Amino acid sequence: MLPLGKEHTMSGKTIGLLGAGRIGAMHAGILAKKAGKLVVADPASWRARRVAELHGAEVRSPEGMLASEDLDGLVLATPTDTHAGLLCEAARLGVPIFCEKPVALDVESTRRANAAAKEANIPVHVGFQRRFDAAYSAARERLAEGEIGDLRRVHMGTLDQAPAAREFLAASGGIFKDCLIHDFDALRWVTGLEVEEVVVYGTDLGLPDFADFADAAEAVVLLRLTGGVLATAHSSRFNGAGYDVRMELHGTKGTDVVGMDERLPVRSLEPGVAYPRQEPWADFIARFADCYERELDAFLDVVSGRAPVPATIDDALASLRIAIACGTSLREGRPVRVS
Numbered sequence: 021m022l023p024l025g026k027e028h029t030m031s032g033k034t035i036g037l038l039g040a041g042r043i044g045a046m047h048a049g050i051l052a053k054k055a056g057k058l059v060v061a062d063p064a065s066w067r068a069r070r071v072a073e074l075h076g077a078e079v080r081s082p083e084g085m086l087a088s089e090d091l092d093g094l095v096l097a098t099p100t101d102t103h104a105g106l107l108c109e110a111a112r113l114g115v116p117i118f119c120e121k122p123v124a125l126d127v128e129s130t131r132r133a134n135a136a137a138k139e140a141n142i143p144v145h146v147g148f149q150r151r152f153d154a155a156y157s158a159a160r161e162r163l164a165e166g167e168i169g170d171l172r173r174v175h176m177g178t179l180d181q182a183p184a185a186r187e188f189l190a191a192s193g194g195i196f197k198d199c200l201i202h203d204f205d206a207l208r209w210v211t212g213l214e215v216e217e218v219v220v221y222g223t224d225l226g227l228p229d230f231a232d233f234a235d236a237a238e239a240v241v242l243l244r245l246t247g248g249v250l251a252t253a254h255s256s257r258f259n260g261a262g263y264d265v266r267m268e269l270h271g272t273k274g275t276d277v278v279g280m281d282e283r284l285p286v287r288s289l290e291p292g293v294a295y296p297r298q299e300p301w302a303d304f305i306a307r308f309a310d311c312y313e314r315e316l317d318a319f320l321d322v323v324s325g326r327a328p329v330p331a332t333i334d335d336a337l338a339s340l341r342i343a344i345a346c347g348t349s350l351r352e353g354r355p356v357r358v359s
């Protein structure tokens with residue numbers, strides 16, 4: 021994997037991109053700079069054309085993309101409920117695949133996609149971009165080096181300024197599988213610990229966009245990790261102040277914080293404190309722009325055979341199991357063991 025700060029230019033590879041929506045359009049901008057050639061497909065062909073015109077890419081039909089013989093790698097940025105089926109189909113192309121998180125909404129489909137990839141002997145890199153964030157990386161390193169002593173508690177949050185469109189929410193799998201799954205992956209990656217049990221409170225605020233899909237608009241999760249370390253994670257789809265992503269790690273010698281920068285969407289009420297000073301983060305695209313770039317650099321390294329996959333389908337499955345346990349806890353109002 022390239023170290024933080026290094027980047028690819030013109031890898032000379034031909035990369036296919038399925039899905040030219042919110043995240044696909046952003047990935048296209050990055051890939052167009054770094055791949056030799058970019059090919060885009062979307063059943064909403066106007067989206068594929070718009071992205072292709074913007075970035076000098078070729079347009080293909082989704083069926084044509086899945087029958088292509090000239091690809092060196094494929095990026096899946098389609099709705100979550102299509103990932104597993106597309107992974108199984110695309111495995112036949114025999115090229116490395118980058119798949120947006122989560123790989124699927126259930127364990128069985130995730131396992132099926134994993135089996136198809138293993139049978140075809142292709143690497144699959146799952147899009148957990150926080151693994152490429154400078155502060156999350158520093159937190160992981162400092163914890164491993166004993167800089168904050170023994171880890172006792174972790175507090176995390178992912179707060180969206182406003183919810184996505186209803187059609188997205190309908191296919192997203194809900195706040196745990198779609199949103200907090202990033203925190204669950206970061207928790208496992210930074211601490212090296214697994215989650216054993218969760219307890220959840222959440223509310224749909226009486227809004228059909230959440231109630232209709234048994235989803236929550238606001239949620240608070242308590243987590244018990246291996247070795248008795250305790251954690252919390254909270255999430256909102258209505259954080260009017262801005263996009264707020266944080267992780268606090270409390271150890272016996274110190275406390276490290278990810279996300280406490282000059283664009284944190286909070287206001288300090290302490291006299292004489294002028295922090296934070298800059299415009300708050302608006303959304304994930306702004307907050308994690310450099311990470312999305314580094315994760316695709318890492319994918320191009322996988323495509324070139326220079327590096328192993330940084331986040332696997334097994335990682336995605338582990339985080340999905342935590343998200344599923346959260347959903348059960350919310351529905352049944354009880355602590356749930358992660359199985």
Ligand SMILES: NC(=O)c1ccc[n+]([C@@H]2O[C@H](COP(=O)([O-])OP(=O)(O)OC[C@H]3O[C@@H](n4cnc5c(N)ncnc54)[C@H](O)[C@@H]3O)[C@@H](O)[C@H]2O)c1
Pocket residue numbers: 038039040041042043044061062063064067082097098099100102120121122147148149188198304
């Ligand atoms: N890593 C992150 O931070 C992050 C952020 C946002 C979204 N995502 C993930 O990315 C995925 C897409 O999310 P989005 O917000 O871009 O959704 P979106 O609805 O904006 O875009 C999805 C696009 O895929 C297209 N599509 C549907 N079926 C297709 C197919 N078979 N072949 C090709 N294209 C197809 C749709 O027409 C649409 O244009 C989701 O899985 C989501 O969880 C990840």
